[in-house]
Amino acid sequence: MTVAVTDIVDTARYPLHDPGGEGWVRAVESVRAELRESGCSVLRDFVAAEHREALRAECASIADRAYYEEQTVNVYNTAPDDSLPDWHPARRTTLRGNAFVAREDIPAEHLIHRLYTDELFHRFLADCLERPQIHPLEDPLAGLVVNIVNPGKEHPWHFDTNEFAVSMLTQQPRSGGVFEYCPHIRSAESENFADVGEVITGGGRDRVRELPLRPGDLQLFHGRYSLHRVSAVAGEVARHSAIFAYSDRPGVVGSAERTRQLFGRVTAAHGTTARTDDLLD
Ligand SMILES: O=C(O)CCC(=O)C(=O)O
Numbered sequence: 001m002t003v004a005v006t007d008i009v010d011t012a013r014y015p016l017h018d019p020g021g022e023g024w025v026r027a028v029e030s031v032r033a034e035l036r037e038s039g040c041s042v043l044r045d046f047v048a049a050e051h052r053e054a055l056r057a058e059c060a061s062i063a064d065r066a067y068y069e070e071q072t073v074n075v076y077n078t079a080p081d082d083s084l085p086d087w088h089p090a091r092r093t094t095l096r097g098n099a100f101v102a103r104e105d106i107p108a109e110h111l112i113h114r115l116y117t118d119e120l121f122h123r124f125l126a127d128c129l130e131r132p133q134i135h136p137l138e139d140p141l142a143g144l145v146v147n148i149v150n151p152g153k154e155h156p157w158h159f160d161t162n163e164f165a166v167s168m169l170t171q172q173p174r175s176g177g178v179f180e181y182c183p184h185i186r187s188a189e190s191e192n193f194a195d196v197g198e199v200i201t202g203g204g205r206d207r208v209r210e211l212p213l214r215p216g217d218l219q220l221f222h223g224r225y226s227l228h229r230v231s232a233v234a235g236e237v238a239r240h241s242a243i244f245a246y247s248d249r250p251g252v253v254g255s256a257e258r259t260r261q262l263f264g265r266v267t268a269a270h271g272t273t274a275r276t277d278d279l280l281d
């Protein structure tokens with residue numbers, strides 16, 4: 001039997017079933033205030049306690065479907081550019097050791113998939129993010145992913161391409177694997193290379209916040225302006241998190257090049273640029 005989304009979510013705290021109601025408005029106001037202050041808001045225990053083990057087990061059962069290929073990246077995910085001066089943060093590269101399970105490999109009945117497509121969930125998120133509407137991506141791979149950080153691996157410092165990120169820890173490592181972020185270290189007007197460079201070389205710890213997360217917590221985050229990472233996972237248990245990607249526009253699909261980097265493949269939805277050869281057809 002499929003469980004309704006309003007049964008998965010702790011609706012006593014987050015009344016998804018009552019858009020615009022008193023509890024809804026209270027929850028939304030508190031998220032908005034936190035996003036303004038720090039670019040990050042955690043909706044603690046968003047998934048009701050009785051569903052948290054299923055949430056963990058479902059994602060763990062598909063973790064081996066992730067695409068593993070360690071890549072050398074910089075914080076901006078830009079191509080190497082030797083013409084930049086030595087001090088420039090874009091010159092510093094690290095190994096990105098996390099791996100993503102693609103949306104098409106996540107069964108439709110899994111809790112995270114049901115949340116991802118749910119209209120009340122969309123409406124609630126849009127309200128929290130102060131947007132008229134948000135839309136799931138039309139991308140069969142990048143729309144919803146499980147981010148796997150195995151023991152000994154890390155998801156290094158970076159900025160996101162999207163202005164906002166919605167994610168949920170589903171499995172907690174025994175130690176390490178901490179989400180760390182620097183609230184609004186840059187803005188649309190200012191890159192602030194000096195501070196970014198300091199943090200990615202291990203300094204500037206006074207700017208860094210560590211975020212304790214538990215499975216079932218929902219996180220809203222302004223990843224385009226707040227530098228962030230998942231520190232190296234220690235112990236035997238991998239860190240798993242679901243990442244729900246939305247856009248202000250309907251119909252968004254990632255570029256073929258970026259898709260291939262992240263998933264090792266593309267689909268028909270990624271268009272004709274998906275070819276790997278230079279033949280006419
Ligand atoms: O897994 C997480 O909690 C963070 C993931 C992340 O920063 C990303 O995928 O851009």
Ligand SMILES: [Fe+2]
Nearest residue numbers: 159160223228
């Ligand atoms: Fe990110």
